[in-house]
Amino acid sequence: xxxxxxxxxxxxxxxxxxxxxxxxxxxxxxxxxxxxxxxxxxxxxxxxxxxxxxxxxxxxxxxxxxxxxxxxxxxxxxxxxxxxxxxxxxxxxxxxxxxxxxxxxxxxxxxxxxxxxxxxxxxxxxxxxxxxxxxxxxxxxxxxxxxxxxxxxxxxxxxxxxxxxxxxxxxxxxxxxxxxxxxxxxxxxxxxxxxxxxxxxxxxxxxxxxxxxxxxxxxxxxxxxxxxxxxxxxxxxxxxxxxxxxxxxxxxxxxxxxxxxxxxxxxxxxxxxxxxxxxxxxxxxxxxxxxxxxxxxxxxxxxxxxxxxxxxxxxxxxxxxxxxxxxxxxxxxxxxxxxxxxxxxxxxxxxxxxxxxxxxxxxxxxxxxxxxxxxxxxxxxxxxxxxxxxxxxxxxxxxxxxxxxxxxxxxxxxxxxxxxxxxxxxxxxxxxxxxxxxxxxxxxxxxxxxxxxxxxxxxxxxxxxxxxxxxxxxxxxxxxxxxxxxxxxxxxxxxxxxxxxxxxxxxxxxxxxxxxxxxxxxxxxxxxxxxxxxxxxxxxxxxxxxxxxxxxxxxxxxxxxxx
Ligand SMILES: Nc1ncnc2c1ncn2[C@@H]1O[C@H](COP(=O)(O)OP(=O)(O)O)[C@@H](O)[C@H]1O
Ligand SMILES: O=C(CO)[C@@H](O)[C@@H](O)COP(=O)(O)O
Numbered sequence: 001x002x003x004x005x006x007x008x009x010x011x012x013x014x015x016x017x018x019x020x021x022x023x024x025x026x027x028x029x030x031x032x033x034x035x036x037x038x039x040x041x042x043x044x045x046x047x048x049x050x051x052x053x054x055x056x057x058x059x060x061x062x063x064x065x066x067x068x069x070x071x072x073x074x075x076x077x078x079x080x081x082x083x084x085x086x087x088x089x090x091x092x093x094x095x096x097x098x099x100x101x102x103x104x105x106x107x108x109x110x111x112x113x114x115x116x117x118x119x120x121x122x123x124x125x126x127x128x129x130x131x132x133x134x135x136x137x138x139x140x141x142x143x144x145x146x147x148x149x150x151x152x153x154x155x156x157x158x159x160x161x162x163x164x165x166x167x168x169x170x171x172x173x174x175x176x177x178x179x180x181x182x183x184x185x186x187x188x189x190x191x192x193x194x195x196x197x198x199x200x201x202x203x204x205x206x207x208x209x210x211x212x213x214x215x216x217x218x219x220x221x222x223x224x225x226x227x228x229x230x231x232x233x234x235x236x237x238x239x240x241x242x243x244x245x246x247x248x249x250x251x252x253x254x255x256x257x258x259x260x261x262x263x264x265x266x267x268x269x270x271x272x273x274x275x276x277x278x279x280x281x282x283x284x285x286x287x288x289x290x291x292x293x294x295x296x297x298x299x300x301x302x303x304x305x306x307x308x309x310x311x312x313x314x315x316x317x318x319x320x321x322x323x324x325x326x327x328x329x330x331x332x333x334x335x336x337x338x339x340x341x342x343x344x345x346x347x348x349x350x351x352x353x354x355x356x357x358x359x360x361x362x363x364x365x366x367x368x369x370x371x372x373x374x375x376x377x378x379x380x381x382x383x384x385x386x387x388x389x390x391x392x393x394x395x396x397x398x399x400x401x402x403x404x405x406x407x408x409x410x411x412x413x414x415x416x417x418x419x420x421x422x423x424x425x426x427x428x429x430x431x432x433x434x435x436x437x438x439x440x441x442x443x444x445x446x447x448x449x450x451x452x453x454x455x456x457x458x459x460x461x462x463x464x465x466x467x468x469x470x471x472x473x474x475x476x477x478x479x480x481x482x483x484x485x486x487x488x489x490x491x492x493x494x495x496x497x498x499x500x501x502x503x504x505x506x507x508x509x510x511x512x513x514x515x516x517x518x519x520x521x522x523x524x525x526x527x528x529x530x531x532x533x534x535x536x537x538x539x540x541x542x543x544x545x546x547x548x549x550x551x552x553x554x555x556x557x558x559x560x561x562x563x
Contacts, residue, residue: 440543
């Protein structure tokens with residue numbers, strides 16, 4: 001008998017549902033919904049790096065995308081056996097005792113502090129610094145040791161500490177906090193007991209410093225020193241965590257009716273987009289899966305023998321079962337990848353946009369049409385020109401830290417920089433320098449894993465940039481000096497979530513088997529071009545010099561300075 005499952009993937013700007021046939025992984029329908037309020041930039045203030053999302057954007061998106069894929073696939077809803085949800089992270093949401101997002105309760109409807117704090121919100125840099133100082137001075141074990149030794153402002157405790165200090169009303173009303181992937185899973189299931197609800201191992205281990213060595217979340221004595229609210233909150237969080245091959249619960253009657261499904265449908269434990277993306281791309285031991293979109297996440301799995309309790313410096317965590325149960329999942333990443341190019345695009349479009357608005361020659365419809373055309377074509381045109389520019393030392397040099405540095409060695413205070421500009425520098429030269437910068441940032445991550453003894457045998461690219469830009473992928477293969485295979489699916493995170501759902505529903509015995517059988521195939525491979533590798537190496541030295549200038553903690557060798 002046929003069985004189907006749904007993977008629901010919450011990205012930065014939109015949510016997509018994918019319905020697949022569990023026998024062969026065939027995608028029968030998929031649907032995307034953009035967050036309305038987010039699109040209008042509501043509740044955000046980029047000048048202070050505040051990025052919040054309203055829970056209604058997420059709930060509306062869930063309903064419409066799932067209803068649409070069920071309708072379009074034309075499958076019998078009673079054969080849809082499972083759903084799994086992946087989201088961005090760390091994207092925590094304050095909730096009431098009943099697990100209702102605070103922004104859906106009276107008095108908090110328009111308060112950004114009562115909403116989801118998106119992964120790229122960097123308002124809590126000071127709090128992250130405080131956590132890092134305390135971790136090495138409080139007298140107990142360094143609780144950052146399994147998250148690379150540095151806690152980031154992108155993560156759970158720093159964000160909550162910031163809001164607890166800034167907003168007394170939210171602090172008093174927030175009984176507990178949930179990662180976005182947990183909240184959406186909890187919303188769907190029947191059993192609404194927060195005390196026993198199965199929270200995501202992936203989210204807890206990578207972002208909330210949950211580890212078996214200290215029996216779960218950081219000790220209450222540690223949290224107390226940061227803020228009494230955090231110590232109290234710990235009691236309202238969780239002790240155990242669960243991997244996404246397990247069932248969180250059955251679909252509630254309310255949601256089964258709303259979606260047109262049965263209460264027999266199970267909902268698997270939630271996870272993060274990058275980790276499910278890796279499963280959707282058939283990750284195996286010592287394979288680096290790079291999820292390349294707005295930001296990057298670099299995911300690896302290692303055996304207990306290889307990684308064990310050895311700590312890997314400067315990454316975003318090593319967590320037992322965060323990708324494949326029975327293996328250690330390792331995560332690193334760049335806070336901006338496509339976002340660096342998106343920033344440059346916006347910068348270049350500003351004058352046109354501004355002048356078009358003021359223009360009296362064109363009507364509003366014509367202006368809108370032009371805006372859209374410029375916006376759609378700019379990166380494509382810059383790419384065509386940048387490809388023609390030789391890789392030489394006369395190119396500008398840029399840093400990829402436009403949104404701080406996630407890894408190696410998180411420092412969200414760092415800024416980007418561009419050097420080596422001249423009167424001959426044109427827009428495509430800077431574009432090429434930015435592409436080089438994101439690839440050099442990637443190289444630093446690969447180097448760090450290898451220096452720390454984690455082997456990388458192969459590299460797989462997934463995500464929007466991997467699919468859309470052969471230019472960037474070729475540059476990356478040259479900079480890494482490694483071949484890169486590209487997953488054929490445009491939606492590997494949703495596919496990975498569907499794979500977890502199939503295992504949790506009992507259709508496959510484990511994640512490895514399911515991923516190998518129904519994960520994405522590959523439809524491209526980029527190989528290093530030997531004649532260009534040496535030229536990129538020289539530019540990498542210039543990148544190192546500029547990095548050391550912008551971040552004095554980086555030490556480079558005398559040889560590099562003298563080049
Ligand atoms: N042709 C292109 N070349 C390079 N980058 C691109 C191209 N088209 C889009 N991008 C970048 O892709 C990023 C979005 O990636 P995507 O994977 O679709 O989203 P997300 O990371 O939010 O899931 C944006 O930052 C954008 O700048
Ligand atoms: O950091 C993580 C996961 O740990 C991601 O959710 C975050 O980078 C967002 O990813 P996207 O850029 O939306 O693909």
